[in-house]
Amino acid sequence: MANAPERDAHSGTTTTGHEWDGLKELNTPLPTWWLWTFYATIAFSLLWLVLYPALPFTGTGLLGSIARQEADADHAARIAAAEPMLARLRQAELPEILADAELRAYAIAGGRTAFGNSCAGCHGAGGQGAAGGFPSLADDDWLWGGRLAEIEQTIRHGIRAPDDAETRLSQMPRFLADGMLTAAQVGDVAEHVLSLSGRGTDAAAAARGASLFAENCVACHGERGEGNRELGAPSLADAVWLYGGDRASVARSISYARAGVMPAWGARLDPAVIRMLVVYLHSLGGTEGQ
Amino acid sequence: MTSIPSPEQLAPEEQPLYAPRKRVYPQAVRGPVRRVKWAVLILCLGLYYLLPWLRWDRGPGMPDQAVLVDMAQGRLFFFWLEIWPQEVYYLTGLLVLGAIAIFAATSVAGRVWCGFACPQTVWTDLFMLVERWIEGDRNARMRRDRKKVWSWEDRGRKAAKHAAWLFIAQATGGAWVNYFNDAPTLFLQFLHVEVPLGVLGCMALFTFTTYLLAGWAREQVCTYMCPWPRFQSAMLDADSFVVAYRAWRGETRGKAKDPKAGDCVDCGACVHACPTGVDIRDGYQMGCIGCGLCIDACDDIMRKLGRAPGLIAFETDVNLAASAAATSALPPGEARLAPGMAARRIPRLIRPRSLMYAGVACVVAALMVFGLATRQEVALDVLRDRQPVYVRLSDGGIRNGYALKLSDRRHASAQLAVQVEGLPRGASWQVLDGPGLDAAGRPLVATQADGVAEWRLLVTLPAAALPPAESTPVTIRLLPPGGGHALASSATVFLRPKP
Numbered sequence: 027m028a029n030a031p032e033r034d035a036h037s038g039t040t041t042t043g044h045e046w047d048g049l050k051e052l053n054t055p056l057p058t059w060w061l062w063t064f065y066a067t068i069a070f071s072l073l074w075l076v077l078y079p080a081l082p083f084t085g086t087g088l089l090g091s092i093a094r095q096e097a098d099a100d101h102a103a104r105i106a107a108a109e110p111m112l113a114r115l116r117q118a119e120l121p122e123i124l125a126d127a128e129l130r131a132y133a134i135a136g137g138r139t140a141f142g143n144s145c146a147g148c149h150g151a152g153g154q155g156a157a158g159g160f161p162s163l164a165d166d167d168w169l170w171g172g173r174l175a176e177i178e179q180t181i182r183h184g185i186r187a188p189d190d191a192e193t194r195l196s197q198m199p200r201f202l203a204d205g206m207l208t209a210a211q212v213g214d215v216a217e218h219v220l221s222l223s224g225r226g227t228d229a230a231a232a233a234r235g236a237s238l239f240a241e242n243c244v245a246c247h248g249e250r251g252e253g254n255r256e257l258g259a260p261s262l263a264d265a266v267w268l269y270g271g272d273r274a275s276v277a278r279s280i281s282y283a284r285a286g287v288m289p290a291w292g293a294r295l296d297p298a299v300i301r302m303l304v305v306y307l308h309s310l311g312g313t314e315g316q
Numbered sequence: 317m318t319s320i321p322s323p324e325q326l327a328p329e330e331q332p333l334y335a336p337r338k339r340v341y342p343q344a345v346r347g348p349v350r351r352v353k354w355a356v357l358i359l360c361l362g363l364y365y366l367l368p369w370l371r372w373d374r375g376p377g378m379p380d381q382a383v384l385v386d387m388a389q390g391r392l393f394f395f396w397l398e399i400w401p402q403e404v405y406y407l408t409g410l411l412v413l414g415a416i417a418i419f420a421a422t423s424v425a426g427r428v429w430c431g432f433a434c435p436q437t438v439w440t441d442l443f444m445l446v447e448r449w450i451e452g453d454r455n456a457r458m459r460r461d462r463k464k465v466w467s468w469e470d471r472g473r474k475a476a477k478h479a480a481w482l483f484i485a486q487a488t489g490g491a492w493v494n495y496f497n498d499a500p501t502l503f504l505q506f507l508h509v510e511v512p513l514g515v516l517g518c519m520a521l522f523t524f525t526t527y528l529l530a531g532w533a534r535e536q537v538c539t540y541m542c543p544w545p546r547f548q549s550a551m552l553d554a555d556s557f558v559v560a561y562r563a564w565r566g567e568t569r570g571k572a573k574d575p576k577a578g579d580c581v582d583c584g585a586c587v588h589a590c591p592t593g594v595d596i597r598d599g600y601q602m603g604c605i606g607c608g609l610c611i612d613a614c615d616d617i618m619r620k621l622g623r624a625p626g627l628i629a630f631e632t633d634v635n636l637a638a639s640a641a642a643t644s645a646l647p648p649g650e651a652r653l654a655p656g657m658a659a660r661r662i663p664r665l666i667r668p669r670s671l672m673y674a675g676v677a678c679v680v681a682a683l684m685v686f687g688l689a690t691r692q693e694v695a696l697d698v699l700r701d702r703q704p705v706y707v708r709l710s711d712g713g714i715r716n717g718y719a720l721k722l723s724d725r726r727h728a729s730a731q732l733a734v735q736v737e738g739l740p741r742g743a744s745w746q747v748l749d750g751p752g753l754d755a756a757g758r759p760l761v762a763t764q765a766d767g768v769a770e771w772r773l774l775v776t777l778p779a780a781a782l783p784p785a786e787s788t789p790v791t792i793r794l795l796p797p798g799g800g801h802a803l804a805s806s807a808t809v810f811l812r813p814k815p
Contacts, residue, residue, distance in 0.1 A: 055335040057540060059533075124749055131770070152703030164717070167710040264710035265779070311717055311748060311774045312707065 137306025184290030347612025489522030742781030
């Protein structure tokens, strides 16, 4: 042989012959099986390239794998797997759902998701509501009734939903805008309304407002402002104010009225999903029995 | 006829980039170390194969396998213990304990783990035993592998060996899946050929890896794959026992009858016995797994020569140096034996390093025992509602909502009363859809036997009773119905709007 490789005196190992500034590199090669393992991984990746859609312009790969179709199939399988529970929810009465721990837990979990999808935009992620006419669903103050059946009715048909004949509908007159009361009279009525929850400051104005209140407001809101859920008239004597409870907000409500809206979900959601929503709202703690 | 040059004869540019494997043909040995290794092997394999079959009565509805990893239910059963997924730190503790125990053992006695108890060593030993039974000992195997053409007998023996290896490998995989399934049920499923596909896949994987690692890879695992040999020297010092060649006694090597030679007759028995193919006379090295088979092989030769055993022995560096110093002036051979052995000192087993490892191991073990001993059977987790943080009620009162999560390890459901402490008089609380009230008017919850139950707790303070602070610390306790010592409790807060 031309040049016998140099042998390092200390370790007894041959050198590669490379030298940098007097330092020489020992030749300590990897085992051959390691090399073959490396080749095997390359072969594996080539196989993968052909089997799966990895190369551009070659379609789906030999296995015909399309991620979108697989996701769709997976989704359909999950829907089908949920169907037995959904069927039970459609058939069971609300009290039965609440009494059955398994059904209740399923409904609360499903209802939480459905609430996030359809309701949280207005009512908040935890049903806490938002300022400006989006009521809290966790408290005990209900415009249209807080029993589960009443809530189910409200979800199904909405409030002032234009496309639903059974929708919840109430109409308060715009007392100032339509010329029914003068601005001074509106101020007096507002003072009276504040006094209903013990917050009045001007007894004379409140007294003037009381007679105007009796003429114009008691039909819906009741003599002491206790409200009427049949008509969707809110209580004016409690601590919860949908549009703000300060004097200016109350005066504005009297002057121009308020008319919040909510879509009718009966045509959009599966009856089982609406059931789950009701049970979820019940779990928030503010509902009033069956 | 041209001869194939060995890599060393090639020019630097022509040298291969990859090293061909040097085949190792370990020779059978007999002796005390070998006997200990057989005993450890029988113990380890016996434990591994038989443990899943051990029964342990946990009552109705519970698995009666002593050691079982129940993936579907998320439970780890170990005799009287039942570990839940959220307690994976016990497993972590066990692994930490194992690692430190190996550190401690290594600092005292070198790589005893590698040489005696490591699964790679145990299974390789078993595979080598089978190989020896079927193919014969070292010389017969080397002769067969050097043959250019195998006779039918050679082929038959090779085939029989691989069949036996595959059988052991299959049994290994078959035992592994028993730790994750009820062993008798799985066995019946095997008999009826209705084993779940996932189980078969696991078995196939473990069969393949066992066959590959114990049959083919062997010492390559220790020298190329395992990280442990790379840093085990950090645990060793001059007082650690390692497998050592007493060079002061053996050198200069020579013929048995040579009066000027040392005790080593250069017979090669130690190299032939080595399962990783190293020469221990080159000193302690990475390839040495500390199994000590060379000790048995050398002692056998020394006995035959009528010389004292222990030319290779478990010995410390300190003693090697002491013996060498005591005998350097003496002529090689028998004259060195007595003074050399006399120069040895009792090894310092208790020293800062071993004490530290043992101490850390004790601390971890004590922590785990403490954790297990004080583990609550009923645990309460309280998750405060964050959206909304509080609810204003129509009468001006404030309500806070909490999710109660009760995990109960007991195998029967129980009712517990919920007590809320830390709020002013007038506070009231209710459990939504709970099972009722106890005699003292406290709401009840029912735990889920061997599982987690979730309930919603609503705590209300009337407007008149609201504390001035925005946040009030609250303790929620679970009591036996009617009162008594709390089984579990959790701290949280009650929030109100800014006054």
